Amino acid sequence: MPDERLAVREARPPSAGAPLLATALARSFExxxxxxxxxxxxxxxxVVMVPSSAASRVAFxxxxxxxxxxxxxxALLLSRRSAHAVSQPLHVLDGAxxxxxxxxxxxxxxxxxAAAEIQFVGESVNTMVVELARLRIVEAERTKxxxxxxxxxxxxxxxxxLDRVVQRAVDVIGDALEVDRVHIRLRERDCGRLAAEWLRxxxxxxxxxxxxxxxxxxxxxxxxxxxxxxxxVIDDALDPERFRIEQRDAFEESSVRxxxxxxxxxxxRVDGVLVASEQRAPRAWTGGEVTLMEGFAREIGRxxxxxxxxxxxxxxxxxxxxxxxxxxxxxxEVSRELRGPLSSVLGYIELLxxxxxxxxxxxxxxxxxxxxxxxxxxLVLISNLLVMSRLEAGTFAxxxxxxxxxxxxxxxxxxxxxxxxxxxxxxxxxxxxxxELVADEAQVExxxxxxxxxxxxxxxxxxxxxxSTRSDxxxxxxxVRDTGIGVADDEQDELFSRFFSAKTGSRRETLGAGLGxxxxxxxxxxxxxxxxxxxxxxxxxxxxxxxxxxxxxxxESHLLGxxxx
Amino acid sequence: xSLIFLVDDDPDVRDLVEYKLVQSGHQVLCATNGQDALVLVxxxxxALLLLDVxxxxxxxxxxxxxxxxxxxxxxxxxxxxxxxxxxxxTARGFTLxxxxxxxxxxxxxxxxxxxxxxxxxDG
Numbered sequence: 001m002p003d004e005r006l007a008v009r010e011a012r013p014p015s016a017g018a019p020l021l022a023t024a025l026a027r028s029f030e031x032x033x034x035x036x037x038x039x040x041x042x043x044x045x046x047v048v049m050v051p052s053s054a055a056s057r058v059a060f061x062x063x064x065x066x067x068x069x070x071x072x073x074x075a076l077l078l079s080r081r082s083a084h085a086v087s088q089p090l091h092v093l094d095g096a097x098x099x100x101x102x103x104x105x106x107x108x109x110x111x112x113x114a115a116a117e118i119q120f121v122g123e124s125v126n127t128m129v130v131e132l133a134r135l136r137i138v139e140a141e142r143t144k145x146x147x148x149x150x151x152x153x154x155x156x157x158x159x160x161x162l163d164r165v166v167q168r169a170v171d172v173i174g175d176a177l178e179v180d181r182v183h184i185r186l187r188e189r190d191c192g193r194l195a196a197e198w199l200r201x202x203x204x205x206x207x208x209x210x211x212x213x214x215x216x217x218x219x220x221x222x223x224x225x226x227x228x229x230x231x232x233v234i235d236d237a238l239d240p241e242r243f244r245i246e247q248r249d250a251f252e253e254s255s256v257r258x259x260x261x262x263x264x265x266x267x268x269r270v271d272g273v274l275v276a277s278e279q280r281a282p283r284a285w286t287g288g289e290v291t292l293m294e295g296f297a298r299e300i301g302r303x304x305x306x307x308x309x310x311x312x313x314x315x316x317x318x319x320x321x322x323x324x325x326x327x328x329x330x331x332x333e334v335s336r337e338l339r340g341p342l343s344s345v346l347g348y349i350e351l352l353x354x355x356x357x358x359x360x361x362x363x364x365x366x367x368x369x370x371x372x373x374x375x376x377x378x379l380v381l382i383s384n385l386l387v388m389s390r391l392e393a394g395t396f397a398x399x400x401x402x403x404x405x406x407x408x409x410x411x412x413x414x415x416x417x418x419x420x421x422x423x424x425x426x427x428x429x430x431x432x433x434x435x436e437l438v439a440d441e442a443q444v445e446x447x448x449x450x451x452x453x454x455x456x457x458x459x460x461x462x463x464x465x466x467x468s469t470r471s472d473x474x475x476x477x478x479x480v481r482d483t484g485i486g487v488a489d490d491e492q493d494e495l496f497s498r499f500f501s502a503k504t505g506s507r508r509e510t511l512g513a514g515l516g517x518x519x520x521x522x523x524x525x526x527x528x529x530x531x532x533x534x535x536x537x538x539x540x541x542x543x544x545x546x547x548x549x550x551x552x553x554x555x556e557s558h559l560l561g562x563x564x565x
Numbered sequence: 566x567s568l569i570f571l572v573d574d575d576p577d578v579r580d581l582v583e584y585k586l587v588q589s590g591h592q593v594l595c596a597t598n599g600q601d602a603l604v605l606v607x608x609x610x611x612a613l614l615l616l617d618v619x620x621x622x623x624x625x626x627x628x629x630x631x632x633x634x635x636x637x638x639x640x641x642x643x644x645x646x647x648x649x650x651x652x653x654x655t656a657r658g659f660t661l662x663x664x665x666x667x668x669x670x671x672x673x674x675x676x677x678x679x680x681x682x683x684x685x686x687d688g
Binding site: 335336337339340341342343344345346347348350351354375379 | 584
């Protein structure tokens with residue numbers, strides 16, 4: 001393709017040329033010959049006119065001087081001419097080099113009359129300029145290539161929305177290749193969905209109007225695209241030597257005269273095609289253009305891969321979220337549903353033990369107590385399940401109000417007293433009087449209740465449980481110490497995790513759903529407090545909860561934020 | 566002796582509550598769902614209504630809302646029986662005009678003390 005950047009302007013001197021040395025010799029020869037001629041003429045004059053008188057001698061001398069002067073002028077003229085013959089081409093060369101240096105690569109040196117050596121230098125300069133101009137074009141193309149690639153890479157990585165990516169891609173490619181049409185088809189089930197199209201102008205026939213829903217890439221079959229990632233280059237779709245009549249017809253129907261078709265390969269399978277096409281005229285695609293298109297197709301393949309992976313991940317996350325919600329709803333529902341039957345169980349036991357006291361034997365009463373205790377244990381488990389489902393759903397925000405710590409501890413002690421008595425445990429309460437706490441009373445009570453239930457559960461008969469409360473600077477400290485079986489050192493860190501189940505045999509036997517301490521920790525965390533455990537196996541356990549006396553009220557965001565980012 | 570109306574879909578809970586109420590000397594009428602309650606309660610004109618929240622069809626909250634909208638039952642003392650121990654639910658019930666809440670599983674003793682509390686005006 002002719003490039004106007006290669007248009008030539010000639011720099012030529014006015015004179016004709018001969019070898020530099022020969023020119024210099026000729027000029028010197030002319031000078032010497034002039035002087036010789038002068039000498040010859042002078043001698044001849046002296047011989048012919050032989051002046052004897054002084055006057056004639058003077059006249060002769062004057063003539064001789066004039067003649068000498070004339071010869072000097074002649075010599076000067078001659079030398080100027082020879083100097084001009086050398087300096088003029090050099091001047092032209094100088095001018096051309098200055099122009100080249102300033103970036104004008106259209107300059108050409110032309111020195112028809114100059115010496116052969118100077119002409120040789122001139123030709124070398126011309127060769128250099130041509131090479132320079134070629135390099136500049138290559139460089140410009142490479143820069144454009146890089147820019148286009150960069151743009152495309154940006155497009156590909158800017159978004160995971162596939163339709164946007166492919167549309168931006170055809171825009172960039174259309175601008176870069178200056179073709180009539182660029183389009184992308186992507187595999188969708190067994191069809192090639194037209195995913196994006198770019199048209200140079202309104203006169204170009206859009207692909208969607210020609211074949212809106214083609215069979216599985218008619219083009220693949222038509223042009224023989226394979227999964228090797230290589231472009232199929234069609235300079236002229238109507239070339240009878242290359243394409244059969246039905247192929248040519250198909251091209252004509254699709255308004256394709258020249259095309260570059262690249263497979264978009266994802267995971268070793270052709271999952272789409274990228275096609276740049278000319279509608280009317282054939283086009284000799286350059287190697288650079290082919291490479292560029294293949295690069296584009298690779299990038300788009302990568303984008304497709306990313307987008308699909310992202311989509312899959314997105315679906316997975318959604319499904320997991322849905323499952324999580326199902327699970328929470330299920331937990332809430334189950335814990336509610338279980339309360340109904342428990343109402344009857346515990347209610348009737350109360351009626352039996354309260355009102356039929358006379359007709360119930362001691363043995364039966366003992367049995368009824370077991371049923372009642374079991375029912376109450378079930379109730380604790382169910383409550384914990386409900387609390388957990390609310391924690392998981394992020395709807396367990398504490399409602400803050402002043403809490404009478406002493407009253408709360410007494411209530412919890414009353415609640416566990418029957419079980420403690422049954423287990424022959426001594427419960428000792430050591431309270432700082434008048435202690436107050438700003439917290440969610442029901443939640444803190446639940447936490448303390450869970451700790452007490454654990455202490456009772458894991459302390460063998462004859463043991464003791466101490467509950468103490470005190471203020472420590474701006475914190476309220478509530479501790480439950482037991483002389484129970486304790487927790488192994490390596491298990492203490494996991495103690496507050498969900499569904500913790502101790503390896504210790506005796507502990508496992510009595511453990512419930514493993515939610516009690518998890519809920520304690522969630523409640524204390526929700527109040528910006530902290531909970532710690534000190535335990536020695538076989539000696540006992542102390543669990544200490546610390547609450548800020550004046551709560552800072554960040555609980556809601558803490559709990560909600562944990563689950564619902 | 567007062568007439569107390571009980572709405573609950575669980576027959577065992579109905580039996581338990583009815584037994585306790587009758588034992589305490591009250592008269593008891595029952596409905597097993599919200600639809601029946603909306604028809605029967607205004608006719609029966611009880612002194613107090615024990616109303617379960619979670620029932621198939623019309624929920625206890627809906628029954629509560631509709632009864633409060635009627636002149637005959639506008640100021641009828643209503644105690645909700647619920648397994649929903651969530652604050653938001655309690656708040657909703659009170660907003661709709663419930664007089665009290667008893668959470669399942671409840672102690673019959675505790676239920677009776679609540680009933681007696683609301684049967685005595687200003688008590």
